[in-house]
Amino acid sequence: MxxxxxxxxxxxxxxxxxxxxxxxxxxxxxxxxxxxxxLRPSEGGGVPTLMKFLDGEEGGMLPFGPPFxxxxxxxxxQTANILQYLAPRHGLVxxxxxxxxxxxxxxxxxxxxxxxxxxxxxxxxxxxxxEDQKPEALRRTSHFVKERIPKFIGYFDxxxxxxxxxxLIGRKSSYVDLSLFQLLSxxxxxxxxxxxxxxxxxxxxxxxxxxxxxxxxxAAYLASERRIPFxxxxxxxHYPELDL
Amino acid sequence: MxxxxxxxxxxxxxxxxxxxxxxxxxxxxxxxxxxxxxLRPSEGGGVPTLMKFLDGEEGGMLPFGPPFxxxxxxxxxQTANILQYLAPRHGLVxxxxxxxxxxxxxxxxxxxxxxxxxxxxxxxxxxxxxEDQKPEALRRTSHFVKERIPKFIGYFDxxxxxxxxxxLIGRKSSYVDLSLFQLLSxxxxxxxxxxxxxxxxxxxxxxxxxxxxxxxxxAAYLASERRIPFxxxxxxxHYPELDL
Numbered sequence: 023m024x025x026x027x028x029x030x031x032x033x034x035x036x037x038x039x040x041x042x043x044x045x046x047x048x049x050x051x052x053x054x055x056x057x058x059x060x061l062r063p064s065e066g067g068g069v070p071t072l073m074k075f076l077d078g079e080e081g082g083m084l085p086f087g088p089p090f091x092x093x094x095x096x097x098x099x100q101t102a103n104i105l106q107y108l109a110p111r112h113g114l115v116x117x118x119x120x121x122x123x124x125x126x127x128x129x130x131x132x133x134x135x136x137x138x139x140x141x142x143x144x145x146x147x148x149x150x151x152x153e154d155q156k157p158e159a160l161r162r163t164s165h166f167v168k169e170r171i172p173k174f175i176g177y178f179d180x181x182x183x184x185x186x187x188x189x190l191i192g193r194k195s196s197y198v199d200l201s202l203f204q205l206l207s208x209x210x211x212x213x214x215x216x217x218x219x220x221x222x223x224x225x226x227x228x229x230x231x232x233x234x235x236x237x238x239x240x241a242a243y244l245a246s247e248r249r250i251p252f253x254x255x256x257x258x259x260h261y262p263e264l265d266l
Numbered sequence: 267m268x269x270x271x272x273x274x275x276x277x278x279x280x281x282x283x284x285x286x287x288x289x290x291x292x293x294x295x296x297x298x299x300x301x302x303x304x305l306r307p308s309e310g311g312g313v314p315t316l317m318k319f320l321d322g323e324e325g326g327m328l329p330f331g332p333p334f335x336x337x338x339x340x341x342x343x344q345t346a347n348i349l350q351y352l353a354p355r356h357g358l359v360x361x362x363x364x365x366x367x368x369x370x371x372x373x374x375x376x377x378x379x380x381x382x383x384x385x386x387x388x389x390x391x392x393x394x395x396x397e398d399q400k401p402e403a404l405r406r407t408s409h410f411v412k413e414r415i416p417k418f419i420g421y422f423d424x425x426x427x428x429x430x431x432x433x434l435i436g437r438k439s440s441y442v443d444l445s446l447f448q449l450l451s452x453x454x455x456x457x458x459x460x461x462x463x464x465x466x467x468x469x470x471x472x473x474x475x476x477x478x479x480x481x482x483x484x485a486a487y488l489a490s491e492r493r494i495p496f497x498x499x500x501x502x503x504h505y506p507e508l509d510l
Binding site: 078084085086096098106107120123128150165169181 | 322327328329330340342343344346347350351364367368370371372374375378381385389390391393394402405406409410413418421424425428
């Protein structure tokens with residue numbers, strides 16, 4: 023069998039962000055890929071390479087923003103859309119349509135929560151620094167940790183329960199389990215106190231998170247330099263004053 | 267050919283909201299459907315029927331929230347996921363995978379903008395009334411109308427341009443064109459002044475919006491009682507103080 027054509031992933035080089043959901047799926051798939059903006063310009067990489075797509079200087083469907091994935095001539099943006107494209111090609115989602123539709127539904131719900139996490143530190147505008155919207159961030163976050171985290175966590179726990187308690191969808195690990203791992207890891211980083219308060223609700227989801235972290239390719243990835251540490255430029259940020 | 271099994275759409279009965287994107291696709295498809303929460307209890311309708319799904323008392327994948335669609339035993343939530351399921355069944359998206367992936371990418375970008383529109387009047391918490399977050403709403407909206415509306419509109423105009431200027435994807439009308447119609451109609455309702463300011467940027471998108479409104483099934487739907495008027499309980503709300 024010939025080696026698979028390499029994918030090109032385009033995402034901001036210094037953060038996990040939304041790109042991390044794609045990285046985890048590519049890593050678990052063992053798929054060859056370039057994390058283009060992290061390559062040197064001499065290797066055809068760097069942020070200008072990414073910007074060319076946003077500026078319309080490349081072919082394919084125009085992305086509104088990163089992450090986007092290039093597979094041959096196809097350019098695919100929107101995180102959940104990329105995962106939905108990749109997963110069936112690498113056995114990371116069940117084949118049946120009902121399961122694929124259900125998996126995508128869960129991924130889109132994770133994406134909704136990720137957007138809400140972003141807005142805890144940017145409730146007014148992405149064009150402003152966090153420092154310029156701190157009072158609003160504090161107010162938004164107080165509702166987020168009290169109301170939204172428990173609601174979403176309760177939801178994913180119910181989904182897990184209805185599917186037998188071990189996987190979110192189907193009878194083996196799927197890309198949605200990888201995404202749930204990333205979501206919980208990010209919430210742990212950003213809001214450790216809130217996550218501690220709901221520890222009792224988190225039992226089965228914690229087991230799932232640990233099982234994903236222990237998968238051999240994921241464990242190798244997390245220990246590698248390819249895994250960018252969480253930081254305060256990303257979506258999941260730890261600001262002590264917001265860790266309510 | 268036997269009549270198609272009816273779909274059941276579940277959405278809040280008093281607003282267009284996210285459900286409207288699904289209604290438009292079902293109407294353009296000429297597909298038989300029940301808008302369940304708007305039916306009388308004696309017809310098996312009403313909001314309690316919807317709540318049973320959210321409370322986990324029904325089978326299928328658990329929805330985090332409405333809209334969700336029932337097709338036989340399959341329960342599908344997340345607006346863009348529902349549209350992606352419906353469109354190929356009713357000829358409302360090209361058959362080629364690249365086009366379907368591109369259409370979904372555009373729909374998810376529309377969904378992102380819809381979420382931002384929601385947060386103009388609810389920048390702090392969905393659990394609070396607009397009246398309890400008015401200063402923050404004003405601040406968020408000032409950035410939204412100046413920065414975000416032009417950025418998204420510019421994006422969709424570029425996508426339209428790259429595809430020949432008449433349709434967002436493919437060589438005939440698709441569900442994404444319907445969604446763009448709804449998006450522009452909602453922005454017109456909520457932010458008429460901002461939309462007037464960018465009128466020059468809107469030329470081709472306005473033509474597309476008008477062509478969708480003139481499609482026979484859409485025109486009939488918009489003139490019917492099935493089309494709920496925009497109002498201040500929905501996502502697109504006209505608050506004069508936010509129409510900057």
